[in-house]
Amino acid sequence: MINRILFIPLIKFSYASFFSIGGNFLQETYALTKRLIIQxxxxxxxxxxxxxQPLLWLILFGALFQNAPIELFSTSNSYRHFLTPGILVFTVFTGALNAGLPLMFDREFGFFNRLIVAPLVSRLSIVTASALFISTIALLQTGLILSIITILEGTIPYNSIFQIASILFLLTIALTMFSISASLILPGHIELLALIFVINLPLLFASTALVPFSFMPMWLQIIASVNPLSYTIETVRSLYSFVNLDWNSSVVETIWGICSLKNVYYLLLLLNFLLSILIIYCIRKKIK
Known part of the structure; x- marks a missing residue:
């Protein structure tokens, strides 16, 4: 069963064959990732x-609400400080949502068919390469934005850098799998771009990136409370604003209740698990 899921030929495993397959998988992932870097x-x-684009959002919205009473928003000392976690999440969200475009163009130009018929150890190396590439780019972009914010605000959450990076990494992997699944299901890049445009800004505005839950009407609070971006943004905002948060600290308060830092990690892991099942199904259907 495991071999069928991972697309590994059914062979009798030994330690030597196991490490050989693992080495080949890493080599395939490295080659495909290097191809994306060259592109x-x-x-x-x-x-x-x-x-x-995220920097423009940060500058424009920061200037638009700079005179707003900041105590209405949160404990932040400026609206730009309040907006920064939303911009960080929006950066990885936009990058990961576009992750399926290279694969879609590979389908249209015929290169994807070559990958399918190639003697790969596992077709999952195609997904793994895209996920690693997009995650690396997204984390580098967020690191640069954090550096700019440090210059502007004079503060940076050194104690929470690893937790912020891990939260953003989990969100990036989940959205990358969703985008690649869409690129395998939809017939062409026009449809994929239409899907990206349809869900991009609505998911952003139906989250707490720009305003807290209390500013929203009840119907929008309900939508924002089921939006994964809201949980990620509020968690990053708590990690960005406070120090010494533990696993049981409350980081998100929605109309459904209060989520701790541990619960947010569980939710993101569950989202990744469900989307991994979807992408495995899409790859198997595409091969057939």
Whole structure:
């Protein structure tokens, strides 16, 4: 059963064969990741656009609400400080949501068919390479944004850097799997771009990226309370604003109740598990 799920040929395993398969899988993932890096070097405009867009949001919205009474929003000392976690999540959200576009173009140009018929140890190396590449780019972009915020605000949550990075990493992996699944299901890049445009801004505005839950009408609070972005943003905001948070500290308060830091990790892990099942199903259907 495990072999069928991972697309590994049914063979009698020994320690030597196990390490050989693992080494081949890593080699495949490395080669596919390197290919994505080369593509980005040749077309750096997409990388720069993914960086400048969140910065524009930060500058424009920060200026728009700079005179608003900050005590209405949170314990932040400025609206820009309040907005920063939302911009960080929006950065990884946008990058991961576009992760399926290279695979879609590979399908349209025929390269994906070559990958399917190639003697790969596991077709999951295609997904793993995309996930690693997008996660690395997203974390580098968020690191740069945090550095800029440090210059502007003069503060940075050193004690929470690892937890913020891990939360953003889990969200990036989940959205990458969703985007790649969509690229395998939809017929072409026009439909994929339409899907991205349809869910991009609505998910952003139906979250706590720009305003807290208390500013929303009840119907929007209900939507925001089931939006994974809200849980990620509020968790990053708590980690960004407070120190010495433990696993049982409350980080998200929705209309459904209060979530601790541990619960948010569980929710993101569950989301990743469900989307991993979806992407395995999509790959198997595409191969058939």
């Amino acid at each position: 980005t070097k040749r077309r750096p405009a997409t990388l720069l656009a993914g960086l400048f």
